[in-house]
């Protein structure tokens with residue numbers, strides 16, 4: 552069956568696809584979202600919402616609800632075992648740069664529910680669960696997605712444009728034959744959640760804490776009701792070894808030694824990549840979010856950057872849809888957003904990892920010197936927080952006009 556319609560097709564009801572859907576709906580552009588799963592997936596991944604992302608999500612009521620459901624984190628720390636807190640940064644210095652001078656710690660799936668509810672409340676939202684995009688074809692008039700339906704059939708749906716926001720294994724990116732350049736880290740990252748109140752044992756902790764260590768760096772961050780610790784695993788460790796309760800306990804004891812064993816709520820192992828797609832557009836099809844770029848989670852930039860993609864692209868699609876600009880504007884999406892993924896998110900997250908895992912005394916000292924320098928000069932602190940909050944990346948993208 553072939554369905555023809557004037558609309559934007561969106562693959563994936565993750566944070567990026569739903570942000571694009573909400574933005575376009577608000578600008579009066581009809582959308583259809585295809586989600587392979589039967590309902591909104593609730594996997595545990597991102598937990599940090601950065602200030603400009605909260606600014607963008609505010610018109611949908613989502614920022615207010617994320618703040619209510621999550622934890623407001625105005626500060627974050629770098630620490631090591633020998634010195635304790637190396638530096639603490641406070642987003643309050645960004646009060647003139649954002650309406651939300653703090654991070655919010657809240658699970659990303661809660662945003663998906665908020666945006667989906669907002670779409671439903673607008674009436675006429677077309678979000679199709681159990682519909683997986685399997686292929687696409689396009690011509691000068693439109694783009695057609697082939698979609699596997701819940702009954703096992705295949706539907707062909709045509710729209711004016713298509714956004715592939717179906718995550719790192721994007722079918723859209725593969726169908727467009729776009730190389731996903733970069734590399735995969737040898738070590739996988741283990742995330743362990745525990746209800747243990749680290750804030751009681753270490754009262755000077757903030758809600759987000761990165762621990763540098765040459766033997767085993769880690770981060771500790773709080774989400775409602777739980778702390779999440781993330782550790783790199785050694786490349787030679789098998790999954791059985793990694794998930795061995797004794798080894799998980801040893802890793803938590805390494806983070807903070809205590810007499811009683813830890814209670815764990817979840818454990819998840821992730822393969823971690825640094826990859827950016829060679830192109831973000833082919834004709835009428837675009838890619839955004841993890842479909843276009845993936846990075847390590849140190850700095851919490853993957854989902855946030857993907858949502859920034861969605862708003863950037865949505866703005867341009869809406870302008871062309873309403874006849875306020877011609878198709879050429881759509882090329883600016885890649886021109887503005889791809890350098891951010893490459894030069895900003897990729898390099899920032901790689902540097903974060905290298906700083907935390909530094910093994911030589913000289914490299915460790917250089918990191919401490921960098922933190923001391925940044926902390927002690929108000930202008931440098933401000934610039935640093937503009938970068939870590941991703942405000943700087945949005946300003947840099949806005950300056951690219953051709």
Ligand SMILES: Cc1cc2nc3c(=O)[nH]c(=O)nc-3n(C[C@H](O)[C@H](O)[C@H](O)COP(=O)(O)OP(=O)(O)OC[C@H]3O[C@@H](n4cnc5c(N)ncnc54)[C@H](O)[C@@H]3O)c2cc1C
Nearest residue numbers: 563565567587596597598599684718840841851853854855
């Ligand atoms: C441990 C960990 C911690 C992280 N922490 C942070 C953080 O704090 N901050 C941050 O910004 N980022 C973080 N990230 C990264 C973040 O989770 C991702 O960048 C984010 O999920 C990307 O969103 P997305 O919408 O592009 O893709 P996804 O969230 O992967 O959503 C894609 C959706 O598409 C659906 N789909 C897949 N294939 C198809 C198909 N063929 N047809 C239709 N639908 C399909 C999937 O079911 C899914 O619902 C973290 C990642 C990890 C692993």
